[in-house]
Each structure stands twice: as C-alpha cells, then as structure tokens.
Amino acid sequence: MPLWRGPHVTVKQLAEDFARYLYLPRLSDSNVLAEAVSDGLGLISWNQDSFAYADGWDEQSQRYRGLQIGRQIRVSLDSGGLLVKPEVAQAQLSQHEGRHEEVARSSGVQSEENGAVTQNVTTDERSQPEPAKARRFHGSVVLNPVRLGRDAADIANEIVQHLMKQPGARVEVTLEIQAEIPNGVPDDLERTVSENCRTLKFTNFDFEES
DSSP, rough: OSOOOOOOOEHHHHHHHHOEEEEEOOOSSHHHHHHHHHHHHHOTTHHHHHHHSEEEETTTTTTTOOOBBBBOOOOOOOOOOEEEHHHHHHHHHHHHHHHHHHHHHHHHEEEEEEEEEEEEEOOOHHHSOOOOOOOOOOOOOOOOOGGHHHHHHHIIIIIIHHTTTTTTTTOOOOOOOOOOOOOOOHHHHHHHHHHHHTTTTTTTOOOOOO
C-alpha cells in the first residue's frame, strides 16, 4: 500500500492506514502520528524528504487551498487537511509567482487610454539600463543544539521558504555538525552516530582522535 493516492493524501486517510494495515508500525496513540507529520512539515529539506500541507483541494480551480511549505504547524488527524507531494506543491507555488510577475509587468508597461493601448514608459526611462540583479545567495548561522528544532523551523519559514518561491530557484541547505568530547567517544556512541549518519545519507562524517 503506497503512501500517496495520486498527488496528495488526506491526513485522516493516513491515520486510518496505520490503524488498518498490520505491516505498518504500531502507534501508541494518534498523537504520535500527528507530531510526526508536524515535524515532517517543518523540515528545511521538505522538498526532498517529506511533503507540503494544504487545507483542501478546489476541484473548480484545480488548485490547493491554504498551501504551506516548510512550516511546522499543528495537525489534527480528524481535519480535512492534505499532505501534498513536494514537486506538486512547488509547481503550484511557481505558477502562482509567475502569474504575479506577469500581472506586474503588464500593469507597468501598458495603460488603456481612450480605447487605445499606449506605452506608459517615458523616453528617459527607456534609455536607462536596468540595474543588475543579484542571482545568488549564501548564508551561515550557528544554531543552539538545545533549540535546534525550533531554530531550524524559523530558518525554513523566514529564509528558505522565500527563496524556494522564486521561479526556477535551486536551493541547497547543508547542515554541518562539529562536536568536541574531552573524555573521548564511547564505542557504542560512535557506532550509533555512524549508523544514523549512514541512514540519514550524510555525504561526509568521521570521528577523529584529535
């Protein structure tokens, strides 16, 4: 039984699947699933590792209502909320941004006057070159490990989300971890962390003696 039924699945359907299918993990209570979904929605790497969220699907406009990405929100298993495939959510957001840009360009270039369409640009404006625009962004920040989840969610909402909304944007987020353990790393800890790094697909990790 796959997670997706097309481009999205209802949160309620997902809860029913965990209660019905024996090969899925047993949950101690429904709050475990709700919290897991909420954590997945807040991932910085939502477009690769999890999903987006929508309040519902509008059949007439063929668009998702209340679509949200990279934002940790409270989820109710009894609501009509939807988990949306990341590529589907990104396509709708890109289309929305494209329409806004097209409307802005049209309103700034043309105006209707006495039934005729005229150019609303002066000679001086046409002769001036358009200022060069920045095309890349990079930034780094030190996170408090005690508040890692909250701080990472803030970065996703306030920085990454705005960049991802730009048409054609390619955003890459790298998490770097450095730890010093004065008393030495126990063998079981080294095995556990190394195994988790491999499971989480770390591209580079290692323990060093000094």
